[in-house]
Amino acid sequence: MTLPIRSKLIKIAASLNLTVACLIVLMILVFAATLSQINLGIYFAKKTFFQTLWVYWEPQPHMKIPVFPGGLLVGWVLFVNLIVAHVTRFKWTFQKTGIWLTHVGLILLIAGSGLSSYLAKESQMAIQIGETKNYTTSAQEFELAIISEASPTTQQVISIPQSSINSHVKITPPSLPFTLVIKDFFSNSKLSMNKEGSSIATQGIGPQIAVDELPLDKHEGGVNTRTAYVEIFEGTHSKGIWLLSTGLGAPQTVVIGSKIYTLWLRPKRVYLPYTVTLLKFSHDVYPGTTIPKNFSSHVRVVNPVQKETRDFLIYMNNPLRYQGQTFYQASFGGNDTLSVLQVVQNPSWLVPYISCSMIFLGLLIHFMTMVVQRTQRKPHAHP
Amino acid sequence: MVEPLLLAKYTRFLGIGFFMLLGCQKAPIESYIIPKETPPALPAMMATAPSSKLRWTIPKEWTSQPATAMRLASFLINTHSREKCEVSVVSLSGEAGGILANVNRWRGQLQLDPVSESALNNSLSHPKLGSNIYTTTWLHNETKAILVAILKVQDETYFFKLVGNLSDVKDATPAFHMFLASITSRP
Numbered sequence: 001m002t003l004p005i006r007s008k009l010i011k012i013a014a015s016l017n018l019t020v021a022c023l024i025v026l027m028i029l030v031f032a033a034t035l036s037q038i039n040l041g042i043y044f045a046k047k048t049f050f051q052t053l054w055v056y057w058e059p060q061p062h063m064k065i066p067v068f069p070g071g072l073l074v075g076w077v078l079f080v081n082l083i084v085a086h087v088t089r090f091k092w093t094f095q096k097t098g099i100w101l102t103h104v105g106l107i108l109l110i111a112g113s114g115l116s117s118y119l120a121k122e123s124q125m126a127i128q129i130g131e132t133k134n135y136t137t138s139a140q141e142f143e144l145a146i147i148s149e150a151s152p153t154t155q156q157v158i159s160i161p162q163s164s165i166n167s168h169v170k171i172t173p174p175s176l177p178f179t180l181v182i183k184d185f186f187s188n189s190k191l192s193m194n195k196e197g198s199s200i201a202t203q204g205i206g207p208q209i210a211v212d213e214l215p216l217d218k219h220e221g222g223v224n225t226r227t228a229y230v231e232i233f234e235g236t237h238s239k240g241i242w243l244l245s246t247g248l249g250a251p252q253t254v255v256i257g258s259k260i261y262t263l264w265l266r267p268k269r270v271y272l273p274y275t276v277t278l279l280k281f282s283h284d285v286y287p288g289t290t291i292p293k294n295f296s297s298h299v300r301v302v303n304p305v306q307k308e309t310r311d312f313l314i315y316m317n318n319p320l321r322y323q324g325q326t327f328y329q330a331s332f333g334g335n336d337t338l339s340v341l342q343v344v345q346n347p348s349w350l351v352p353y354i355s356c357s358m359i360f361l362g363l364l365i366h367f368m369t370m371v372v373q374r375t376q377r378k379p380h381a382h383p
Numbered sequence: 384m385v386e387p388l389l390l391a392k393y394t395r396f397l398g399i400g401f402f403m404l405l406g407c408q409k410a411p412i413e414s415y416i417i418p419k420e421t422p423p424a425l426p427a428m429m430a431t432a433p434s435s436k437l438r439w440t441i442p443k444e445w446t447s448q449p450a451t452a453m454r455l456a457s458f459l460i461n462t463h464s465r466e467k468c469e470v471s472v473v474s475l476s477g478e479a480g481g482i483l484a485n486v487n488r489w490r491g492q493l494q495l496d497p498v499s500e501s502a503l504n505n506s507l508s509h510p511k512l513g514s515n516i517y518t519t520t521w522l523h524n525e526t527k528a529i530l531v532a533i534l535k536v537q538d539e540t541y542f543f544k545l546v547g548n549l550s551d552v553k554d555a556t557p558a559f560h561m562f563l564a565s566i567t568s569r570p
């Protein structure tokens with residue numbers, strides 16, 4: 001007899017109290033996340049409060065105690081709650097069209113927010129005047145890229161994501177004749193000159209460099225120097241230990257058989273099927289002041305696949321939208337010779353517009369229906 | 384009211400979706416083919432000293448300065464302290480006055496007392512960086528530091544000197560070593 005339990009579960013899942021509880025928890029999360037941005041940047045605030053099942057308290061390093069439901073958990077509960085409530089409680093009639101539309105719009109809004117959280121990707125393109133790039137880089141995520149020659153004109157890149165890079169982890173990338181063992185990994189570190197012989201690194205530049213672990217810098221714009229000691233094995237034979245770090249700004253190589261492999265711990269790259277060249281960057285100020293008036297980047301996009309060459313002017317509130325990517329003018333540097341473009345790819349970007357339109361239309365229909373009903377009742381109220 | 388069994392079916396789908404999305408959090412290892420790239424040194428960062436026998440790659444954070452009569456090359460380094468921190472490359476013929484005389488001259492620049500030949504030998508190291516074996520010395524007082532690498536190529540002695548605030552020089556040392564490791568003889 002599982003039916004009563006199932007009915008109980010459905011009753012709880014469809015409960016209006018649950019909806020209110022979820023909304024209250026979401027309000028608390030938004031409030032806490034907003035306050036936390038004093039110490040955390042947007043990226044880490046989102047990770048800590050929203051893109052997680054639980055909000056954790058860390059009394060000690062590497063010790064996490066869940067103390068409050070996270071945005072991911074609340075979002076799913078609310079999503080299920082709205083659907084179950086909608087399916088079980090709602091009886092469709094013409095008069096309730098507005099409410100129905102509003103309800104579906106709300107479910108779509110929550111679903112869209114969840115989809116954005118999983119599908120949207122943000123990265124940056126820092127580009128000098130005259131420079132051409134075919135990739136963007138992540139401001140927070142990093143990767144271990146293993147690069148080798150594929151043909152005289154191409155390279156194969158094996159990208160090991162940051163979620164796989166942790167201390168004491170063995171990685172066997174597919175189609176590579178060697179394995180990597182991460183001996184030690186530091187989320188943030190300081191590199192300095194080393195006394196000879198005191199490093200565990202045996203190859204490359206590593207033996208010359210000392211590494212001091214630092215706490216992760218979670219502030220907005222904080223730069224973390226990721227560093228790893230990586231031992232490479234060809235079969236069971238160790239080729240040595242390399243020190244790889246985003247702080248080195250350059251790759252190192254290992255020779256396996258007769259092939260050279262480049263090892264590069266670097267900000268995660270997203271390659272594009274087209275190139276972007278910065279032709280001109282303009283930084284206008286109000287006359288007689290240093291107050292910025294406008295920033296603009298004149299770029300040329302060359303797409304060899306579509307045999308297309310187009311020039312665009314990117315400026316504040318006028319991004320370049322091209323092949324699912326949106327390039328916003330974000331920052332600049334290098335005495336106005338460097339432009340930084342924020343690149344956003346969000347396949348679900350239309351969902352909030354559609355859902356908000358549905359909610360607006362639903363409420364409008366509902367109010368109009370109410371008005372019509374009232375006016376129809378009025379004569380009977382005063383005979 | 385919808386049949387509970389039908390609803391249970393929907394709930395099952397939601398549950399599957401939930402765990403699928405949880406499972407998506409660990410990104411897979413990716414493999415892709417790209418057009419051949421010049422490693423990290425982008426065009427602006429590649430440079431050689433035209434009059435020297437050497438070729439090198441300049442680290443990304445360094446900015447080239449115009450060469451002078453005395454210097455083959457010099458580079459400014461972006462530092463956290465915003466104090467001047469620079470690398471200079473000087474080439475002199477033969478022994479260039481000997482290491483002891485030069486080390487004591489640099490010690491004088493840091494208001495340090497001169498050292499004897501035996502003390503000097505203890506302070507020198509001979510790391511192999513890239514394809515070259517350098518003679519290096521590390522000098523510092525409470526605030527300033529000098530890191531020098533010396534390389535002999537045929538009848539010339541090259542001095543690679545990193546000068547700046549103590550903390551800035553320490554921070555710039557890995558990039559300096561990468562720079563030294565990149566040095567090769569011109570074909």
